[in-house]
Structures are given as structure tokens and as C-alpha cells.
Amino acid sequence: MRVLFSAVPAYGHILPLAPLMEAALADGDAVGLLTSEIVRPLAEQELPPGVELLAAGVAPEVFIVEAAKRGGGDPYHPTPEMIAETFGGTRLDLDKEDALDAARRWDPDFVVAEAFDTVGPFAAAHLNVPWHQAGLGPGIDAEIRRLFDRSVAPHYQRAGVEPEPPSSYVDPCPPTFQTPGWVSPAPIVNIRPRAHRRITSADLKPYRFSDKSRPTVLLTLGTVFSDGSTLAELAQAVAAADVNVVVTLGPGEQQPPEAPGVGEVRWVSFVPLDQLxxxxxxxxxAGGSGTVLGAMSRGIPMVLCPQGADQPVNAARAEAAGVAVVVGHPAEVTDAITQALKDADLRTRSAELAKEIADLPSPVQAFAVLAGR
Structure with missing residues (x-):
């Protein structure tokens, strides 16, 4: 069987698909990834060996800037309309022809598209093959989904094909974390989320702290909002809580910024979250879905300071689930850490949610459902 995965060309959209890719490869299937050439280094380093990159389409900076020109607004703090235009109408305008040519040549049996990807479903409609949608975090709001449908409709009309709904929705959210009242666009296939890991562990220089009695706190801003100034401000706030601090640099960041404080700070290069x-x-x-679900799967409480994109939604759901303290500014982080480390209920709820996640079907089981096995 030939399984084509399709995703927005960004870490947070591609890495959550890795467990399903791994399951497909283990089952003996051919696996392709339809996305931009810009992610080739990511694919080669972070995805299972054997995933074939079908390079098609522009870099995210290109379609994000173009969508901002068309609709105005801040692409990192977007309105629902801008979200739909960015990932829907604009991306299809720029990517659909190259992507459709690549998909035709590869000839998949079915497509798996992450929740913000519109290229994979467009290709599936042209090729007359089924497709499945893979969630990244809490389900997309019904109004945003309606705006997505509206933004892509002209592309289907001009191409003379009908948009098809997904055959299933792969949901990585335990019920406690999913948005109450959310309605899935298709029958749900649950899957157990995990912190991202590589087949072969990344090189991670050992770090030691002089006072091992202090709690250890991991600070990570993921892959989008990890600029040096924001990271330095938060690292200083974390260190002020008199804890040992491990800070992960974002992709491409090499030089740690200055971050004075009471606690010791150890900087590490970008490595899979599972190793940290x-x-x-x-x-x-900051509250990216990969970080939040990864920490929840390990039963680790969180302090979240959302910076943009879907982070406020993820943070709100984590707080409602009782596994996170949410703050609005880095200045509030020090006190929030002190509060979280003393909060026995936070630790208890985190452990309970980890158990809820452990009881979900494995990626192998979820993929077997998609493949009809």
C-alpha cells in the first residue's frame, strides 16, 4: 500500500505525523510526505528512514506574507478569517499545481493530511482516493472550519472536482483535553500522543547542576516563537524561581542569550522533546500542541505563557484539565513556577491525564484502522 502524508511545511505540523509514518513503514507500506522542499533537512533528521519527500510548494514565509497582503493583520496573532486564508485559499493558490503533479506521479492509495493542510485533500479529490485528517491538538473550531471550506471552494469549482469529507479524523487529544462540545468532521480514530522522538537519539551533551536538591524545570518555546529575546526574558524569569533550568534553543539558534538569575541555567541545542x-x-x-501533549503524556505539570497561533487554545484546555498554570506575561512566570511546584493537585491531575493518554490506542493500532486492516 502507498500512503501519502500531506502537511504544512513546518515542524509543528509535520512532527505529529511521525508516529503514523513509523507505523506504516513497519507494516511494509510505502510512505511519502507531500510538502515544501524547505523541510528536507527536517525530514531527513527527524522522520523515520524510508519516508520519501515529495517536494512541492513554497516555504511557509511565502504564503504567510502573501495571505497578510491579501487580508491584512498579524499572521502570528491571526483572526479566524486570516487562518483560513493563509492555510486555505492562499496556500492552494501557490502550491496546488506542483503538489497535484507530484501526487499523481506517486499514485497513493490514500492520503493522510494534518488538520491545517488543504493541499492533501485537494489532491485526494483529483485522484479519487480516500483521505484521513490528523488532528494536531484540540479540534478546529466549527466557524474556522466553515471559513476554510469557503476559502478553498473556488479552487475545487475551477478544477471541476467536488471536495470530499475525510473518511476519519485521527484525534490525539485525550477526552479531558479536547474542547467540550467539539464536533468531529468524520468518525474519530483515537491515537496515543507522545513527545517527539527520533529513531536514533540526537547527540545531547550531558548537563549537570551543582545543587541537585533543587527542582529541575525545562523551558522550551518550540519551533516558531523561540527568538532570542523572548527566550532570554523567560529564562531569567524561570531562573529567578531558584530552580535548576534546562533551556532548549530553537531550530537554527546557536548562541545562548544572557539569562541571569538565582538558579543555574543549562542551554541545550534543539533536540527531540522526548530526550529532555x-x-x-x-x-x-508557550503552549504549542506538540509540547503540551508531550508533557501530558509523561505526567509533567506545566506553566504556559502563550505567544500566539494556537497556543492560547492549548493553554486554556490544559488549564481546564488541571495540568497547567497559565500566565499572560513573562513577569508572572516566577511566581507561577513557585505555585506549580507546591501544588499537589496539579501533580495528581497530571498523573491522571498521563494514564488517560496511556490507555489510548497506539499509533500502530490507529494506522491499522486507517488502512482497513
Whole structure:
């Protein structure tokens, strides 16, 4: 069987698909990834060996800037209309022809598209093959989904094909974390989320702290909002809580910024989250879905300071689930860490949610459903 995955060309959209890719490869299937050439280094380093990159389409900076020109507004703090235009109408305008040619040549049996990807479903409609949608975090709001449908409709009309709904929706959210009242666009296939990991562990220089009695806190801003100034401000706030701090630099960041404080700070290069969670008592993050679900899967409480995109939604759901303290500014982080480390209920709820996640079907089981096996 030939399984074509399709995604927006960005870490947070591609990495959550890796467990399903791994399951497909283990089952003996051919696996392709339809996305921009810009992610080739990511694919080669972070995805399972054997995934074939079908390079098609522009870099995210291109379609984000173009969508901002068309609709105005801040692409990193977008309105629902801008979200739909960015990932819907604009991206299809720029990517659909190259992507459709690549998909035709590869000839998949079915397509798996992450929740913000509109290229994969467009290709599936042309090729008359089924497709499945893979969620990244809490389900997309019904109004945003309606705006998505409206933004892509002219492309289907001009091409003379009908948009087809997904055959299933792969949901990585445990019920406690999913948005109450959310209605899935298709029958749900649950899947157990996990912190991203590589087949072969990344090189990680050992770090040691002089006072091992202090709690250890991991600070990570993921892959989009990890600029040096924001990271330095948050690292200083975390260190002020008198804890040992492990800070992960974003992709491409090499030089750690200055971050004075009471606690010791150890900077590490960008490595899979799975390798960083083993010995930490608390995660401080912006609230990207990969980080939040990864920490929840390991039962680690969080302090979240959302910076943009879908992070406020993820943070709100984590707070409602009782596994995170949410703040609105880095200045509030120090006190929030002190509060979180003393909060026994936060630790209890985190452990309970980890158990809820552990009881979900594995990626192998979820893929078997998609493949009809």
C-alpha cells in the first residue's frame, strides 16, 4: 500500500505525523510526505528512514506574507478569517499545481493530511482516493472550519472536482483535553500522543547542576516563537524561581542569550522533546500542541505563557484539565513556577491525564484502522 502524508511545511505540523509514518513503514507500506522542499533537512533528521519527500510548494514565509497582503493583520496573532486564508485559499493558490503533479506521479492509495493542510485533500479529490485528517491538538473550531471550506471552494469549482469529507479524523487529544462540545468532521480514530522522538537519539551533551536538591524545570518555546529575546526574558524569569533550568534553543539558534538569575541555567541545542523530559519536574512553555501533549503524556505539570497561533487554545484546555498554570506575561512566570511546584493537585491531575493518554490506542493500532486492516 502507498500512503501519502500531506502537511504544512513546518515542524509543528509535520512532527505529529511521525508516529503514523513509523507505523506504516513497519507494516511494509510505502510512505511519502507531500510538502515544501524547505523541510528536507527536517525530514531527513527527524522522520523515520524510508519516508520519501515529495517536494512541492513554497516555504511557509511565502504564503504567510502573501495571505497578510491579501487580508491584512498579524499572521502570528491571526483572526479566524486570516487562518483560513493563509492555510486555505492562499496556500492552494501557490502550491496546488506542483503538489497535484507530484501526487499523481506517486499514485497513493490514500492520503493522510494534518488538520491545517488543504493541499492533501485537494489532491485526494483529483485522484479519487480516500483521505484521513490528523488532528494536531484540540479540534478546529466549527466557524474556522466553515471559513476554510469557503476559502478553498473556488479552487475545487475551477478544477471541476467536488471536495470530499475525510473518511476519519485521527484525534490525539485525550477526552479531558479536547474542547467540550467539539464536533468531529468524520468518525474519530483515537491515537496515543507522545513527545517527539527520533529513531536514533540526537547527540545531547550531558548537563549537570551543582545543587541537585533543587527542582529541575525545562523551558522550551518550540519551533516558531523561540527568538532570542523572548527566550532570554523567560529564562531569567524561570531562573529567578531558584530552580535548576534546562533551556532548549530553537531550530537554527546557536548562541545562548544572557539569562541571569538565582538558579543555574543549562542551554541545550534543539533536540527531540522526548530526550529532555526524563528528569524534569515542570515544563515551562508557550503552549504549542506538540509540547503540551508531550508533557501530558509523561505526567509533567506545566506553566504556559502563550505567544500566539494556537497556543492560547492549548493553554486554556490544559488549564481546564488541571495540568497547567497559565500566565499572560513573562513577569508572572516566577511566581507561577513557585505555585506549580507546591501544588499537589496539579501533580495528581497530571498523573491522571498521563494514564488517560496511556490507555489510548497506539499509533500502530490507529494506522491499522486507517488502512482497513
Amino acid at each position: 523530559l526524563g528528569d524534569v519536574d515542570l515544563v515551562v512553555a
